[in-house]
Amino acid sequence: MTKAVLGIIGGSGIYDLPGLENVREERVHSPWGEPSGALRIGDIAGLPVVFLARHDKGHRLSPSDINYRANIDALKRAGVTDLVSLSACGSFREDMPPGTFVLVDQFVDRTHRRESSFFGKGLVAHVSMAHPVSPRLRDRIAAAAVAEGIEPKIGGTYICMEGPQFSTYAESMTYKQLGYSVIGMTNMPEAKLAREAEICYATVAMVTDFDCWHPEHDAVTVADIVKVLLGNADLAKRLVARLARDFPREHEACPIGSDRALDNALITQPEARDPELIRKLDAVAGRVLGKR
Numbered sequence: 001m002t003k004a005v006l007g008i009i010g011g012s013g014i015y016d017l018p019g020l021e022n023v024r025e026e027r028v029h030s031p032w033g034e035p036s037g038a039l040r041i042g043d044i045a046g047l048p049v050v051f052l053a054r055h056d057k058g059h060r061l062s063p064s065d066i067n068y069r070a071n072i073d074a075l076k077r078a079g080v081t082d083l084v085s086l087s088a089c090g091s092f093r094e095d096m097p098p099g100t101f102v103l104v105d106q107f108v109d110r111t112h113r114r115e116s117s118f119f120g121k122g123l124v125a126h127v128s129m130a131h132p133v134s135p136r137l138r139d140r141i142a143a144a145a146v147a148e149g150i151e152p153k154i155g156g157t158y159i160c161m162e163g164p165q166f167s168t169y170a171e172s173m174t175y176k177q178l179g180y181s182v183i184g185m186t187n188m189p190e191a192k193l194a195r196e197a198e199i200c201y202a203t204v205a206m207v208t209d210f211d212c213w214h215p216e217h218d219a220v221t222v223a224d225i226v227k228v229l230l231g232n233a234d235l236a237k238r239l240v241a242r243l244a245r246d247f248p249r250e251h252e253a254c255p256i257g258s259d260r261a262l263d264n265a266l267i268t269q270p271e272a273r274d275p276e277l278i279r280k281l282d283a284v285a286g287r288v289l290g291k292r
């Protein structure tokens with residue numbers, strides 16, 4: 001049996017988790033570089049919870065500057081089994097106006113200047129991303145949301161753009177016509193890396209705006225986003241408190257195998273593996289490399 005440890009990545013507007021008790025700050029040194037900031041490690045109602053502010057305190061880091069590999073590696077080292085991403089996003093759907101919490105089930109990755117894998121030369125691995133969100137974790141988030149009086153939208157596609165500029169009108173119209181639901185700048189490669197690290201991952205995409213496609217709304221600005229963000233952030237913190245209270249204390253096996261994603265993913269023969277890369281993978285792939 002593995003002990004459940006809930007990880008929370010706070011996005012824009014979420015730089016702290018007030019309900020966290022017995023907190024200690026830990027600066028984890030990762031072989032993948034510097035995480036966004038110190039981990040805040042504590043518990044909520046007895047459940048171990050680890051919080052990381054994606055953009056760091058004061059929103060110091062832009063989406064392209066975040067070291068996603070170091071963040072996921074640090075969370076893995078802290079024992080995180082289940083990871084919830086709290087993320088601001090724009091919406092392409094009338095039925096998902098600002099204030100809506102969308103529990104997305106798909107991602108499209110349009111980022112192009114980020115390290116997106118722990119693997120590569122010296123140890124090649126191909127994990128499945130067909131179903132990037134862990135359904136059981138998402139169901140638990142949905143139940144916690146409902147218990148807090150939030151009516152989440154279940155399912156949707158989050159397109160991740162590079163940013164930091166918002167989309168052009170033509171891009172926004174294209175994404176809408178392609179049937180995507182929401183847009184943000186951070187959940188990729190985060191979700192890919194969580195999968196490689198065998199951490200169950202789910203996103204609460206909190207709508208702050210209609211991007212720029214909507215004929216009756218002005219193009220998005222940071223000032224508008226911040227206004228909506230603060231309300232969303234308060235609700236998100238309540239959601240997390242409820243989720244933690246009701247979370248099982250033993251990690252539940254993921255029905256789609258997110259927590260065993262490396263079982264059939266490594267293709268490089270043992271004799272062709274790079275010992276230096278294997279060393280760096282001690283946390284992420286320790287289960288299959290025999291390091292943990």
Ligand SMILES: CSC[C@H]1O[C@H](OP(=O)(O)O)[C@H](O)[C@@H]1O
Nearest residue numbers: 011012063087088184185186225
């Ligand atoms: C402040 S608006 C744009 C910014 O907000 C979102 O961040 P996060 O996903 O960390 O909540 C979006 O992805 C952009 O980084």
Ligand SMILES: Nc1ncnc2[nH]cnc12
Nearest residue numbers: 088089090183184185211
């Ligand atoms: N419209 C938008 N585009 C990209 N990221 C966002 N984050 C919040 N709103 C966004």
